[in-house]
Amino acid sequence: xxxxxxxxxxxxxxxxxxxxxxxxxxxxxxxxxxxxxxxxxxxxxxxxxxxxxxxxxxxxxxxxxxxxxxxxxxxxxxxxxxxxxxxxxxxxxxxxxxxxxxxxxxxxxxxxxxxxxxxxxxxxxxxxxxxx
Numbered sequence: 001x002x003x004x005x006x007x008x009x010x011x012x013x014x015x016x017x018x019x020x021x022x023x024x025x026x027x028x029x030x031x032x033x034x035x036x037x038x039x040x041x042x043x044x045x046x047x048x049x050x051x052x053x054x055x056x057x058x059x060x061x062x063x064x065x066x067x068x069x070x071x072x073x074x075x076x077x078x079x080x081x082x083x084x085x086x087x088x089x090x091x092x093x094x095x096x097x098x099x100x101x102x103x104x105x106x107x108x109x110x111x112x113x114x115x116x117x118x119x120x121x122x123x124x125x126x127x128x129x130x131x132x
Contacts, residue, residue, distance in 0.1 A: 025108060049089045049116075051123060060102050060123060069112030077102040079120060088119040095119050 048065040055061060058079045064072040080103055086095040095101060100120035104111050 047089070049118075051090070051118070054123060060118070062102075062104075062118070064113055064116070066113065069116075072104075072111060072113065075111070075113075076105045077118065078105050082117060086115070086117045088122060089116050090118050090122045093119050093122075 046065075046067050048063075050063045052061040052063055052074065060077045062072070062075050062077050064070075064075055080101055082095050082097050082099045082101045084097060086101075087093070088095055088101075095117050101117040102120060102123065103117050104114055106114070
């Protein structure tokens with residue numbers, strides 16, 4: 001009996017090694033990329049987004065809570081140029097390619113709100129695009 005328990009424990013520990021952890025990350029990334037990108041976030045009342053602070057002229061700390069994409073209490077967003085049409089999650093304003101925006105910092109696997117954008121003019125008290 002003890003031998004079976006030890007064997008199961010050894011197998012469990014072996015699954016948690018670095019190579020297995022990388023496989024889990026790779027699989028999560030593959031699944032996230034297969035999921036269609038959501039570009040309009042303001043279509044349900046449960047979305048809660050607020051800007052906590054702008055620690056630098058190029059970054060904003062955002063609190064994001066959405067039952068579809070997750071909870072990010074202190075997520076870093078970085079200034080960028082929009083590559084596609086979208087909608088500002090704070091104001092609902094239309095965003096077009098070339099507009100200055102803030103978006104979640106890219107990581108692996110990507111966050112559930114990776115396609116979300118805040119138009120930079122919404123953060124004017126913190127920063128203006130000419131400061132970036």
